[in-house]
């Protein structure tokens with residue numbers, strides 16, 4: 001079994017794969033103050049709770065957009081599995097050509113999503129990831145990563161309203177069903193969610209025009225994808241496990257090197 005980690009700014013998603021089959025998926029919060037022992041304990045408990053033998057993990061691959069968590073997480077995997085994890089970054093074959101001014105600057109999650117989306121769907125593609133930030137990435141018909149946009153995420157946008165305006169409460173991200181709202185909570189929910197639908201539709205429209213096509217497939221992922229996708233037909237597919245799948249694909253493309261990384265071997 002291969003264990004994959006998608007480290008985002010809010011959550012770490014763990015996926016346990018047998019070949020291309022996702023057997024288990026767990027979500028824990030990203031906490032840069034946790035030590036490697038705390039992460040080890042947590043992962044150990046997740047395995048125990050799902051009745052999975054930790055010894056069955058043959059290898060580990062991690063993609064992260066939170067650099068200062070990596071020390072603890074890498075140490076945790078060494079302690080628990082005796083494995084030096086593969087980390088998506090320089091030296092890893094992704095099979096995707098990255099057209100960014102500085103390719104090292106692109107968030108690993110965006111590359112991993114592009115790898116999975118291009119393997120599963122036909123290009124050109126627009127990938128929208130609703131995480132802490134919302135990223136939009138364009139992939140050409142030939143599978144070249146062309147770049148994209150980064151917007152403040154839904155949750156942090158709504159948190160900013162509550163933190164910065166004295167009379168505005170924290171609200172749950174649910175749709176109020178209309179935009180002429182009669183109370184503060186519904187007014188905020190409408191402004192955030194329906195306003196966000198507008199943001200998504202406009203960026204995708206502009207991206208399609210820059211791509212010179214009306215036919216790009218729009219794939220959405222991330223914790224909050226369904227909330228927005230259910231309100232617009234501009235999103236063609238919601239693919240919940242896109243990032244995890246990208247990780248297992250990248251693992252397969254790098255496993256020869258991976259086979260030599262067991263601790264104690266040279």
Ligand SMILES: Nc1ncnc2c1ncn2[C@@H]1O[C@H](COP(=O)(O)OP(=O)(O)O)[C@@H](O)[C@H]1O
Nearest residue numbers: 008009010011012130131132133155222223224
């Ligand atoms: N199923 C869900 N329902 C509601 N909120 C969610 C759900 N999953 C994640 N979230 C929230 O959405 C935001 C983005 O989550 P996530 O996609 O995990 O982000 P990241 O990849 O940046 O860690 C976070 O604030 C998270 O708490």
Ligand SMILES: CC(C)(COP(=O)(O)O)[C@@H](O)C(=O)NCCC(=O)O
Nearest residue numbers: 008009065105106107131132133150
């Ligand atoms: C844009 C992001 C913050 C999104 O991260 P997430 O919302 O998944 O936590 C991340 O991909 C990142 O830090 N990217 C680096 C900058 C770039 O992609 O250009």
Ligand SMILES: [K+]
Nearest residue numbers: 008109129131
């Ligand atoms: K993410």
